[in-house]
Amino acid sequence: MPKITELLKKPWFLGSLVVLFVGAICWNIPIEKRKYGLSQSGLVTDYTGLLPERVEKVVIAKNRNDLQRIVKKANKNGQKISIAGLQHSQGGHTYYKDGVVLDMRTFNRVLEFNKQEKKIRVEAGATWENVQEAILPYGLALKVTQSQSIFTIGGSLSVNAHGRDIRFGPLAETVKEMTLLTPKGEIKKITRDDPGEWMKYVFGGYGLFGVILDVTLELTEDDLYTIHTQKLKTSEYESYFNRLMKQSNTAMHYARVSVAPSSFLDEMYVIDYNYTGKQAQKTSLKKEQGVRLSKLALDLGRRGGALEDLFWKSQQIYISSLDGKEITRNNAMRSESTFMEYTKPGRVEVLQEFFVPVQAYEDYINELKQVIPMNDKKEDFKVHNITVRYAANDNLTSLNYAKEDMFGLVVLIQHGLKEKEIENATSLIQKWTNLTLKYGGTYYLPYYRYQTKKQFRKSYPKWQKFADEKQKRDPNHVFQNLFYEHYVK
Numbered sequence: 001m002p003k004i005t006e007l008l009k010k011p012w013f014l015g016s017l018v019v020l021f022v023g024a025i026c027w028n029i030p031i032e033k034r035k036y037g038l039s040q041s042g043l044v045t046d047y048t049g050l051l052p053e054r055v056e057k058v059v060i061a062k063n064r065n066d067l068q069r070i071v072k073k074a075n076k077n078g079q080k081i082s083i084a085g086l087q088h089s090q091g092g093h094t095y096y097k098d099g100v101v102l103d104m105r106t107f108n109r110v111l112e113f114n115k116q117e118k119k120i121r122v123e124a125g126a127t128w129e130n131v132q133e134a135i136l137p138y139g140l141a142l143k144v145t146q147s148q149s150i151f152t153i154g155g156s157l158s159v160n161a162h163g164r165d166i167r168f169g170p171l172a173e174t175v176k177e178m179t180l181l182t183p184k185g186e187i188k189k190i191t192r193d194d195p196g197e198w199m200k201y202v203f204g205g206y207g208l209f210g211v212i213l214d215v216t217l218e219l220t221e222d223d224l225y226t227i228h229t230q231k232l233k234t235s236e237y238e239s240y241f242n243r244l245m246k247q248s249n250t251a252m253h254y255a256r257v258s259v260a261p262s263s264f265l266d267e268m269y270v271i272d273y274n275y276t277g278k279q280a281q282k283t284s285l286k287k288e289q290g291v292r293l294s295k296l297a298l299d300l301g302r303r304g305g306a307l308e309d310l311f312w313k314s315q316q317i318y319i320s321s322l323d324g325k326e327i328t329r330n331n332a333m334r335s336e337s338t339f340m341e342y343t344k345p346g347r348v349e350v351l352q353e354f355f356v357p358v359q360a361y362e363d364y365i366n367e368l369k370q371v372i373p374m375n376d377k378k379e380d381f382k383v384h385n386i387t388v389r390y391a392a393n394d395n396l397t398s399l400n401y402a403k404e405d406m407f408g409l410v411v412l413i414q415h416g417l418k419e420k421e422i423e424n425a426t427s428l429i430q431k432w433t434n435l436t437l438k439y440g441g442t443y444y445l446p447y448y449r450y451q452t453k454k455q456f457r458k459s460y461p462k463w464q465k466f467a468d469e470k471q472k473r474d475p476n477h478v479f480q481n482l483f484y485e486h487y488v489k
Contacts, residue, residue, distance in 0.1 A: 044095045048350050050448055051092040051482055055082075055099050061107040061125060064179075064187060064213050071211070071478060072185035074100065080480040083207035085125060085152030089159065089446040090350055092482025093206045099480060102211065104154055110134045111214055118219040119176060124154030124212040131217070132285055132330050139279055141222040141329040143174040154212045159446040160204030160400075162391045162408065163333065164252040164273070166245065169392040170402070172203035174218045181211040183474035201469050204397035206445070208470055208479050222280040222329050225251060225273035229323040231316070232268045238361050240270065241390070241407075249274050252332055256319070257365075257386040257409075260312035261305065261375040265365050267312075268388070269319045273332055280328040302384060302414065305377030349384075349414045352429060353444035355391060355406040360439040371431050380421050381428050385412040398466045401442045401459075408444070426450045433459075449486055456487045463488060 043052040056079070061067055074081050080099035087094050095101050107125035114120070115138045122131055128145045131153070135141065146161045162170045177191045180198055190198045201209045232240060237255065244250050252273035257265060356364045376382040387410040391402040401408075415425040429450040433443050442459040443451060457463055467488050470477075 044101065046087040046089055046092065046094055048090045048348055048448055050090070050348060050350075053092070053095055053097050053482065055095055055097070055101050058101045058103050060103045060105075064181065067102065067181055067211055067213070068185055068187060070100065070102070071181060071183070074478045075183075075185060075476050078476070079478070081478055082481045083154070083158070083211055083479070085155035086127070086150065088151060088155065089206075090448045091446065092449075092486075093158075093446065094481065096480040096482060096485070104152065104211075107213075108152075112216075113138075115140065119216055120219060121214055121216045122153060123214045124152065124157075126153055127151060128153065128156070128333070129285070132334070135219060136222070136283075136285060136330060139222050140219045142333060143218050143220050144168050144171045145333050146171075153215060153217075157203050157212060157215065158205060158207050159444075160394070160397050162389065162402075164254050164389060166253050166390045166392075167251060170394050170396070172199065172394075172396050175199065175203070176216040176218055178202070178215040179213040180209075181213055183210050183476070183478045187213070200396060200398050201466065201473070204399050205466075206483055207481060208484055209473055210479065220329070222283075223251065224276045224278040224280050225327055225329065225332060226276050227322045227325050227327060228270075228272040228274055229319050230270050230272075231320075232270060234266055234268055234365050235362055237268055237270070237388075238358065241358065244272065251275055251329070253390060255388040256315065257388060258312050259383050259386060260309040262309050263312065264374040265369050269316065271319060271322065273327070273329075276326065280330070283328050283331070286331045286334055302382070303377065304379070304382055305375055308375075308377075346418075347414060347416050349412060350448050352411045352413060352432075352447055352450070354409045354411070354432065354436045354441060355401050355443070356409070356436060356439050356441035358390075358405050358407055360441070361407050364435070364439045364441070367435060368432070371435055372428065380416050381425050382414045383411060384414060386410070398462055398469070399445065399460050400462075401444055403442070404440075406441065430455065445483070449483070453487060 044055050044058070045052045059070060071081065073079065080096050081102060082095045082099050083102050083104060084094035085104050104125035107123045108127070108130060109123050110120065110126065110130065111123065112121035113134060118140060120131060120135060128142065128151060131142065144163045144165055146156060146163055151161075156171055157175065160170050160172050168174065177189065178199070180188050180190055180202060182188060188198065190196070192199065198209070202212060234257065244253060250272050253271065255268050255270045258267040259265070372383055373379050373381070389408045389410065391406045391408045393404050394400040394402045413425070415421050430452060433451050433455050436443060437455065437458055443455075460466075470488070
């Protein structure tokens, strides 16, 4: 006993106990997995689980002939078909009441690869990780993808995703050609100069214009970058970004905005990926790291108030620690995501994304302070994170969110599931959407349907043309989903 008492007086021993205690806590933090997805019986949901629906059946995609047979049969029998990958959309885009769901996840082969021409042909059910694994040994990387590699190619193209690269446009612009199973059951090979403009409606078309069977993607070099991070005032960001775009040494960029009470929408951190002039040399794809520690920090921030300030401080420390480090292009496109899982009963976390013209950013952020609460500790509606990405003007797709060069604000939101709590969240998000529209902006469609039909139509004035083309190309309305029924039909 005396020996233990003496040890307790030693700073190194106390420090060791603290380290062991914190380590034990972190190791035992549960890593939840949200329960959602496709089932042969019972209800089907997507990522939030907010729109459960019963379907007729789920069909696992085997080959293109089998899929063609299913579509032709649906035309004859009046069946409705939806298309699903990993179902990270949140507004019922991947299923329909009493319909047939095509589960494309097994349709995931790499069909062709040409190192010299820097292109790869891959089936739509493959994930971006599958593609990265195929091209990494050859020193190549994707031109555009989302910041995580967990999504399917078909799903990303169906929402016309964008990424961190500021030198390329949306993902759709990197597709050289695709093979499409049309609503009438025809298999077409489609290129960029296709007079039928199928790409215009399939990319960003949410699975309503047929099944993407495979695509040929343009690739680029797996460059080695140096990471630069810097703390800014929100009022400084526009000029910082404009200078960045005039330079040629930055390939990728994103930013984070503080939602902590003490610096609410006033502070930002920018993260740039600058060319080193070198290529990656025999590197591996990085795996998720520090999941439990990141989850601990986020869980603290989820409580709001002073703990949100603490979470922002921890983000600052982490982001500052990246400054000067080197990373390959492939690994820059593989952000961690597991730590964000959230499964608290009676509550849900959702994403929203708002696009605002670059030149309107500062005024928009200042007015946003009047829309969402600065300190949400005692509020049901909580904003945990705002990430800013650049979305270049898109003239390729029909339902284009970037009608000019825009900043996309990706927002992580939490709220309760009681009727009044959902109504409150809906009201706040609709006010946020109205503010965005006031500044000539739009909102992103893959997420839960808080916005009104009027807001949808104002954000996407080409919606009627989209609906007309749907009727023309799919006269039997074979391809359906809850999103289409709610907003367009």
